[in-house]
Amino acid sequence: MAEQTETNGVSEELPVLIVGSGSTGLALAQGLRKAGISCLVFEKEPSQVRERDWNMGLHWGAPVLKSLMPDGWWDNIQAIQVDPHVPTKDEDSLFLIQGNTGETMLEITFGPFYRLRRSKLRRLLSESLNIQYNKRLSAITYAEDAKSVTAHFHDGTSATGRTLVGADGARSTIRKCLLGPDHAAINRIPYAATFIQRRFTKEQALFLRKFHPLFLASAHPDNRFAFFGMHDALDADDPSTWTFFFYISWQSSLEEQDATAGWKDAQRLAQQKQFAKKFCDPWKSAYEWTPDDAPVWYVGLTDWDPGLPGHRWDNHRGLVTMVGDAVHPMTYQRGQGLNHSVTDAGKLRDALVKIREGADQKDTITAFEEEMIARGGGEVRDGTANTMLLHDWDKVQQSPFYRKGMKT
Structure with missing residues (x-):
């Protein structure tokens, strides 16, 4: 049974503590609220x-x-898409084209496929939740009787709950607390x-959109990959x-990434723009029409594989x-990240419901983690292999994107 605490003489159930208000943490919170579990x-x-x-x-994570959403909320899914005016098709096609010629290399048919604005999804999932901002985690402590966990924050405050969930992104502070800075x-x-x-x-917009109303991908013989979409x-x-949202990605050694770390947007x-000169439309024209002083967003790609030795954390008896x-x-x-993340949230919701109904917390949380590590870790490895192969023209057709499309 869930731990109870006394506040002003009123018995209350300890809440689940969720660190991180991204799409995953908010989806989990809504699922718990729907199940009657405080968080x-x-x-x-x-x-x-942001x-x-x-x-x-x-796509496959939509159900x-x-x-996780309260009843009736799914009716809002159309409004948070990149183009809320285009109804979602039961089946749609994503095209991979040859970047220099525009020739179709692969057509992936699947659906329904939702292309969601992150900000709109977070805004929807934030409704009716107790979210506390400016709360940077500093430490975690555990009750000796294994019935509660306390999150400590840099502002000197703390919160105690029955379970603490790290949903704080790729550079997770909770992961560092559990594994130390090196393994995390x-x-x-x-x-x-x-x-x-x-x-x-x-x-210009009408011209660019005629190539596909929502999304288009390309692989280039110069070992570059590109995406264009609404x-x-x-x-x-x-x-x-x-x-419009577009990019060209390329092989970039860590030495190159470090050497160019100080580059400005114009650089x-x-x-x-130099890359785009060898691309077909829509990339060629989109980059030509983009002013030289336009803001951009650069990232060096990263991953973290939970299946590697040293990466299994102690869940402190669940x-x-x-x-x-x-x-x-x-x-x-x-395009697998959101699908796996909401699947995590759904499976953890189910696990916490079982615990409320009397299941052993340590065993239930451990079983949840083992499935997530196998599923998510496999996708991390698939995703990185896919990235490598999409940037190697001679091996593009060996990539998981080419072989499996969007299927998990």
Whole structure:
């Protein structure tokens, strides 16, 4: 049974503590609220607003996310897509084209496929939750009787709950608390990408969108990979309000990444424009039409494999665990991250319901973790292999993207 505590003479059930208010943590919180399990969410940032926004593919994980949402909320899924004006098809096609010629290399048919704005998804999932901001985790302590766990924050406050869940992203503080800085450190890999979000004139926007209404990928013989898609279609009747999202990624050694760490946006964009000269449309024109002083977003790619030796954490008799990017951050070219993360949330919700009903906490949380590690760790390895192969023209057809499409 769940631990009880006395507050002002009233018996209350200890809450589940969730660190991180990204999509995974919020989806879990909504699932717990729906199941009647109290929870608190803690976020290190001062508010929900983020400087950067991106979009994510949801497909095989959609039924799990729906199960976590309160009844009726799934009806809002259309409104949080990159283009809420285009109804989601039962089946859609994602094309991989040859980057220099535009020739179709592969057509992947699957569905339904949802392309969600991260900011809109988080805003929806934040509703009716108790979220405390400016809460940066500093330490974790455990009750000797294994009935509670306490999260300590840098501002001197603390919170005690029945379970602590790390949903705090790829550079998770909870992962560092559990494994130490060396084993928990994110793994840098020799690939990089520079992302651009941009509006264009009406005529330019109509031209760019004719290649595909939502998303398009390409592999180039120069060992580069590129993506082009919608990020926000504010007004269906005014193409000048549409924001496109595009990038070119490339093999970039860690030495190169370190040497260019101080580059300004203009240098990043100039590099992308040089790459784009050898690409077909829509990339060629999109980069030509992007002003040289446009803001960009650069990342060196990373992963962290929970299946590696030394990466299995002690869950302290089921009092602490992790979900989402905190436990299996992966590269993004195959579009699996959100699907695995919401699956983690759904399976952990189920585990916590079982514990409430009398199941052993240590055994139940350990079983949840073993499945997640096998599933998510396999995807991390698949994702990194996929990234490597998509940037090797002679081996593109061996990539998981080419062989398995979007299937898990």
